[in-house]
Amino acid sequence: xxxxxxxxxxxxxxxxxxxxxxxxxxxxxxxxxxxxxxxxxxxxxxxxxxxxxxxxxxxxxxxxxxxxxxxxxxxxxxxxxxxxxxxxxxxxxxxxxxxxxxxxxxxxxxxxxxxxxxxxxxxxxxxxxxxxxxxxxxxxxxxxxxxxxxxxxxxxxxxxxxxxxxxxxxxxxxxxxxxxxxxxxxxxxxxxxxxxxxxxxxxxxxxxxxxxxxxxxxxxxxxxxxxxxxxxxxxxxxxxxxxxxxxxxxxxxxxxxxxxxxxxxxxxxxxxxxxxxxxxxxxxxxxxxxxxxxxxxxxxxxxxxxxxxxxxxxxxxxxxxxxxxxxxxxxxxxxxxxxxxxxx
Amino acid sequence: xxxxxxxxxxxxxxxxxxxxxxxxxxxxxxxxxxxxxxxxxxxxxxxxxxxxxxxxxxxxxxxxxxxxxxxxxxxxxxxxxxxxxxxxxxxxxxxxxxxxxxxxxxxxxxxxxxxxxxxxxxxxxxxxxxxxxxxxxxxxxxxxxxxxxxxxxxxxxxxxxxxxxxxxxxxxxxxxxxxxxxxxxxxxxxxxxxxxxxxxxxxxxxxxxxxxxxxxxxxxxxxxxxxxxxxxxxxxxxxxxxxxxxxxxxxxxxxxxxxxxxxxxxxxxxxxxxxxxxxxxxxxxxxxxxxxxxxxxxxxxxxxxxxxxxxxxxxxxxxxxxxxxxxxxxxxxxxxxxxxxxxx
DNA sequence: GGGTCTTGTTTTACCGGTCAAAGAAGCCCT
DNA sequence: AGGGCTTCTTTGACCGGTAAAACAAGACCC
Numbered sequence: 082x083x084x085x086x087x088x089x090x091x092x093x094x095x096x097x098x099x100x101x102x103x104x105x106x107x108x109x110x111x112x113x114x115x116x117x118x119x120x121x122x123x124x125x126x127x128x129x130x131x132x133x134x135x136x137x138x139x140x141x142x143x144x145x146x147x148x149x150x151x152x153x154x155x156x157x158x159x160x161x162x163x164x165x166x167x168x169x170x171x172x173x174x175x176x177x178x179x180x181x182x183x184x185x186x187x188x189x190x191x192x193x194x195x196x197x198x199x200x201x202x203x204x205x206x207x208x209x210x211x212x213x214x215x216x217x218x219x220x221x222x223x224x225x226x227x228x229x230x231x232x233x234x235x236x237x238x239x240x241x242x243x244x245x246x247x248x249x250x251x252x253x254x255x256x257x258x259x260x261x262x263x264x265x266x267x268x269x270x271x272x273x274x275x276x277x278x279x280x281x282x283x284x285x286x287x288x289x290x291x292x293x294x295x296x297x298x299x300x301x302x303x304x305x306x307x308x309x310x311x312x313x314x315x316x317x318x319x320x321x322x323x324x325x326x327x328x329x330x331x332x333x334x335x336x337x338x339x340x341x342x343x344x345x346x347x348x349x350x351x352x353x354x355x356x357x358x359x360x361x362x363x364x365x366x367x368x369x370x371x372x373x374x375x376x377x378x379x380x381x382x383x384x385x386x387x388x389x390x391x392x393x394x395x396x397x398x399x400x401x402x403x404x405x406x407x408x409x410x411x412x413x414x415x416x417x418x419x420x421x422x423x424x425x
Numbered sequence: 426x427x428x429x430x431x432x433x434x435x436x437x438x439x440x441x442x443x444x445x446x447x448x449x450x451x452x453x454x455x456x457x458x459x460x461x462x463x464x465x466x467x468x469x470x471x472x473x474x475x476x477x478x479x480x481x482x483x484x485x486x487x488x489x490x491x492x493x494x495x496x497x498x499x500x501x502x503x504x505x506x507x508x509x510x511x512x513x514x515x516x517x518x519x520x521x522x523x524x525x526x527x528x529x530x531x532x533x534x535x536x537x538x539x540x541x542x543x544x545x546x547x548x549x550x551x552x553x554x555x556x557x558x559x560x561x562x563x564x565x566x567x568x569x570x571x572x573x574x575x576x577x578x579x580x581x582x583x584x585x586x587x588x589x590x591x592x593x594x595x596x597x598x599x600x601x602x603x604x605x606x607x608x609x610x611x612x613x614x615x616x617x618x619x620x621x622x623x624x625x626x627x628x629x630x631x632x633x634x635x636x637x638x639x640x641x642x643x644x645x646x647x648x649x650x651x652x653x654x655x656x657x658x659x660x661x662x663x664x665x666x667x668x669x670x671x672x673x674x675x676x677x678x679x680x681x682x683x684x685x686x687x688x689x690x691x692x693x694x695x696x697x698x699x700x701x702x703x704x705x706x707x708x709x710x711x712x713x714x715x716x717x718x719x720x721x722x723x724x725x726x727x728x729x730x731x732x733x734x735x736x737x738x739x740x741x742x743x744x745x746x747x748x749x750x751x752x753x754x755x756x757x758x759x760x761x762x763x764x765x766x767x768x769x
Numbered sequence: 770g771g772g773t774c775t776t777g778t779t780t781t782a783c784c785g786g787t788c789a790a791a792g793a794a795g796c797c798c799t
Numbered sequence: 800a801g802g803g804c805t806t807c808t809t810t811g812a813c814c815g816g817t818a819a820a821a822c823a824a825g826a827c828c829c
Contacts (some may be wrong), residue, residue: 770829772827772828772829773826773827773828774825774826774827774828775824775825775826775827776823776824776825776826777822777823777824777825778821778822778823778824779820779821779822779823780819780820780821780822781818781819781820781821782817782818782819782820783816783817783818783819784815784816784817784818785814786813786814787812787813787814788811788812788813788814789810789811789812790809790810790811790812791808791809791810791811792807792808792809792810793806793807793808793809794805794806794807794808795804795805795806795807796803796804796805796806797802797803797804797805798801798802798803798804799800799801799802
């Protein structure tokens with residue numbers, strides 16, 4: 082920068098003014114400076130700028146993994162929003178490894194990010210106090226644990242109303258006349274199941290625990306097994322609620338294997354299927370989560386909080402999912418869908 | 426830091442020595458400094474350190490997307506290797522948007538990363554000259570375009586031998602006695618197909634273009650359609666090669682739908698299925714790519730090149746995939762698998 | 770008992786920018 | 800022509816560390 086200044090016959094500060102554009106510079110001077118910049122191939126050093134301004138224009142994002150489509154999408158959405166605001170993304174996948182997460186958190190406590198987003202309850206709740214003294218805003222998002230009653234205190238939270246998502250799914254099946262239903266769930270998705278159950282309770286139908294089948298693993302295979310178990314256990318079942326996309330896709334294939342057609346014999350409603358139904362034969366009816374909105378709000382809270390740290394609104398923001406119709410749900414068959422067709 | 430120094434009755438430099446541990450400090454002094462650090466809650470400022478040392482301990486990674494399992498895994502592997510070496514990950518997903526990538530590249534040209542990894546030919550070849558003048562090492566990895574003949578010049582390349590992967594798959598099917606085979610491929614996977622074809626040519630069997638079915642989209646649905654098309658077009662087909670995991674999983678389901686069992690009537694070999702076969706009914710026979718190795722070598726080349734910029738070895742490193750047996754392949758049926766069972 | 774090592778600590782300068790205040794032109798106006 | 804305004808440019812300090820050389824103080828040595 083000094084070389085550029087010399088060559089253009091001005092001071093460093095004037096070069097800085099030209100580069101940042103924050104202070105007006107006379108056209109003639111600016112031209113000289115720009116020429117010098119071009120001739121010398123000068124590129125400003127962002128690290129130095131960060132040191133001087135106190136802002137790195139980088140935001141940290143912690144997710145449990147990017148191998149789950151939910152988080153992969155979230156990462157890209159966050160990146161999009163950050164890009165709009167001229168920020169970069171520092172990513173840490175914690176793999177649910179608390180120790181690992183702790184190390185990374187420790188690595189950030191010095192001002193190397195402008196803000197930190199922690200997505201997904203990752204068993205990090207225990208480490209949150211570590212962040213209490215952070216000198217930058219920390220926002221929790223996509224936080225399912227603690228819902229529907231309480232969320233961690235002391236940090237802004239931007240998350241999804243998973244309970245409402247489950248409720249939407251339940252409501253939808255009820256509206257279609259389904260009364261004998263089962264749930265395929267991942268162990269971590271209790272909140273979604275709770276919402277689903279609430280919908281049925283409101284409809285005067287109690288959903289027994291035996292109707293909830295946990296998938297041992299969040300894989301296609303796990304979904305197949307859970308679905309097969311569910312349909313065998315209650316042959317009169319006319320609809321399934323799957324708490325995530327892969328389980329739902331597996332449920333559809335399991336039904337086909339058992340000789341049931343979807344949605345004629347069996348309806349399947351998913352929670353958080355990818356909008357395009359990448360994993361399934363045809364687009365599924367699914368509760369769709371406003372991930373993009375969540376990403377935007379999380380970033381806005383995080384970066385907005387920079388300006389007004391004290392006034393940061395700590396009431397959790399719960400974004401509402403929507404039900405998007407696909408072709409995997411239909412009216413309950415007159416005489417209990419799976420009853421007669423399932424081969425035991 | 427100055428406050429800490431004052432409180433401990435030493436200079437900044439001594440505090441620095443204690444914190445970095447690079448220079449020995451007398452135990453008594455060190456204790457005083459550590460106490461002062463603890464009392465004041467001092468945390469070193471990494472930005473300032475970066476400015477002084479010229480190293481940010483951050484590595485940039487460009488991938489087309491993290492929604493594809495291949496890249497999601499790669500990102501996590503890279504992160505693991507970086508963590509071992511005490512570096513952080515700055516992620517940019519380009520979404521195959523050249524303009525976007527260009528902007529991000531421009532944002533990095535100042536020394537905000539120690540090195541840059543560009544994974545996946547992303548139509549970025551045109552932008553590479555932009556990086557020719559970069560002041561940090563740039564390594565290309567997972568670069569499929571240009572194989573098997575040539576790879577971009579001027580940058581170190583650490584990539585996978587996709588051609589060999591296809592060859593392994595072909596060799597395997599030949600060994601099992603399959604002669605009438607078809608390929609389900611993504612348009613971008615020409616190299617894998619070429620390797621597969623070479624294996625058959627070496628076996629004296631020409632694979633006609635009509636045996637290669639492109640999936641319109643890299644989805645389950647796209648795979649189903651391509652598989653169905655393949656099996657209808659050549660009813661005598663006894664084996665399929667699918668160039669990526671989702672296509673392969675779809676192929677298995679398509680076969681079932683057509684009344685074929687896998688592997689009795691139809692063998693399916695995948696390229697780059699996730700090791701655990703997350704998407705399929707059972708683990709598929711698949712060419713497995715040494716992603717972790719690739720990540721490690723890419724990072725090592727990138728960070729190693731820091732020390733010896735001139736001696737950087739520019740010969741492309743091609744890592745060899747392996748064939749991992751699952752239960753989706755078996756000997757070719759005596760009388761052409763799909764021939765009699767496929768309903769047209 | 771003065772050179773020569775070690776070892777630990779300080780000095781001085783620098784990394785490459787930005788900020789805020791002060792200074793210098795140029796313009797307008799009465 | 801001189802005072803008051805703008806508008807642009809320079810000055811000097813600072814962001815928070817690290818590098819390298821200089822310095823002090825014992826320990827060792829013959």
